Amino acid sequence: MIIDCAVYRNGVRESTEHDTESLEAALAGLGKDDFLWIGIGNPQTFELERVAATLGLHPLAVEDALEAHQRPKVERYTDHLFMSLRTVRYSDDDITTHEVNIFMGANFLLTVRRGGPDLRNARKAAESRIEPMSHGPTAALHAVVDSIVDGYEDVAAELETDVEEVETSVFSNRPSSDSTRIYRLKRETLEFRRAVMPLRDPVERFATGSMPEDSRPYFRDIADHLARAADAIDTIDKLLDNALNAHLAQLSVQQNADMRKLTAGATIFAVPTAIAGIYGMNFEHMPELKWTLGYPLVIAVTAGICGYIYWRFKRSGWL
Incomplete structure (x- = not known):
């Protein structure tokens, strides 16, 4: 002791x-x-x-x-x-x-x-x-x-x-x-x-x-x-x-960046979704339904619009 x-x-x-x-x-x-x-x-x-x-x-x-x-x-x-x-x-x-x-x-x-x-x-x-x-x-x-x-x-x-x-x-x-x-x-x-x-x-x-x-x-x-x-x-x-x-x-900034990327992605995919939804309707008298080049034209227009949106988001720093 x-x-x-x-x-x-x-x-x-x-x-x-x-x-x-x-x-x-x-x-x-x-x-x-x-x-x-x-x-x-x-x-x-x-x-x-x-x-x-x-x-x-x-x-x-x-x-x-x-x-x-x-x-x-x-x-x-x-x-x-x-x-x-x-x-x-x-x-x-x-x-x-x-x-x-x-x-x-x-x-x-x-x-x-x-x-x-x-x-x-x-x-x-x-x-x-x-x-x-x-x-x-x-x-x-x-x-x-x-x-x-x-x-x-x-x-x-x-x-x-x-x-x-x-x-x-x-x-x-x-x-x-x-x-x-x-x-x-x-x-x-x-x-x-x-x-x-x-x-x-x-x-x-x-x-x-x-x-x-x-x-x-x-x-x-x-x-x-x-x-x-x-x-x-x-x-x-x-x-x-x-x-x-x-x-x-930093966590808040990272979350904001992630949200912007998700928003940009959702916006890009909204275009083909909308076009596919329109042409998925069961109507007979729709433009380009009987035209041989209608399908590739719609695909090309859809891809062009998506590409343009992607370019704008990339330029603004969202992607």
């Missing part, structure tokens, strides 16, 4: 045993500038409650961490901060999100992950930068949030590539089901938006005043990455709208 646990003294890692008693001992032995970083993956209710009791976490924050599908948010309690955010992955026109909940106190950081990629790379990257890690748990918080937000930009880049493919397909001459793919991409973009947009205001507050002065530049960098991801989402959404409108317009 506890994936990783370590004490950081002056930015240097000291591993700790992964049990409640060891956590209590580690907390009791922390110095002024030391902090404890605990990583938990897919915990059972009783497991998280046991760790929460050791760290003194607020029960409402623990309840939010236990309930899935939280909206990205930041809440402050008396002696700790609770943050909920989502990791995002994109593959085969499908957005997948998983929840990460973070508790930060004066001398600890607890990450609770539900599914999705683990946070080992974020921890290793943070541990390689000893000077920032000496700033305390805010450095660990920055490492986790920065890793997740960097993933947003990667997803945005992949979505933009797929949107370019859709645009190319829309303006090509080959038949395709572009409207289906555009709808799927718009739905996945909406899911992406739900993960990114609610996070902008909390991170902006981190960057401008609610974090220690030495940590704010790092959160300003995250805020900048979030802004780029949000701008990319807006651009993707607008491009998909434009692609859908262009696709529908």
Whole structure:
């Protein structure tokens, strides 16, 4: 349940045993500038409650961490901060999100992950930068949030590539089901938006005043990455709208062209139909009935009229 646990003294890692008693001992032995970083993956209710009791976490924050599908948010309690955010992955026109909940106190950081990629790379990257890690748990918080937000930009880049493919397909001459793919991409973009947009205001507050002065530049960098991801989402959404409108317009133009061809064909065949209908009537005294060249003359006149109509339609672009 506890994936990783370590004490950081002056930015240097000291591993700790992964049990409640060891956590209590580690907390009791922390110095002024030391902090404890605990990583938990897919915990059972009783497991998280046991760790929460050791760290003194607020029960409402623990309840939010236990309930899935939280909206990205930041809440402050008396002696700790609770943050909920989502990791995002994109593959085969499908957005997948998983929840990460973070508790930060004066001398600890607890990450609770539900599914999705683990946070080992974020921890290793943070541990390689000893000077920032000496700033305390805010450095660990920055490492986790920065890793997740960097993933947003990667997803945005992949979505933009797929949107370019859709645009190319829309303006090509080959038949395709572009409207289906555009709808799927718009739905996945909406899911992406739900993960990114609610996070902008909390991170902006981190960057401008609610974090220690030495940590704010790092959160300003995250805020900048979030802004780029949000701008990319807006651009993707607008491009998909434009692609859908262009696709529908092309379908309408194609249908009009098809209707014109059908109309032209019906007009051409109306002439022989009318002549055949007249000469199919059972009257004796009709022109050319007794004339030897009457039949080829009617055929020739019919073919001439049809040819003339075809030429006029071809000239006007209907055929």
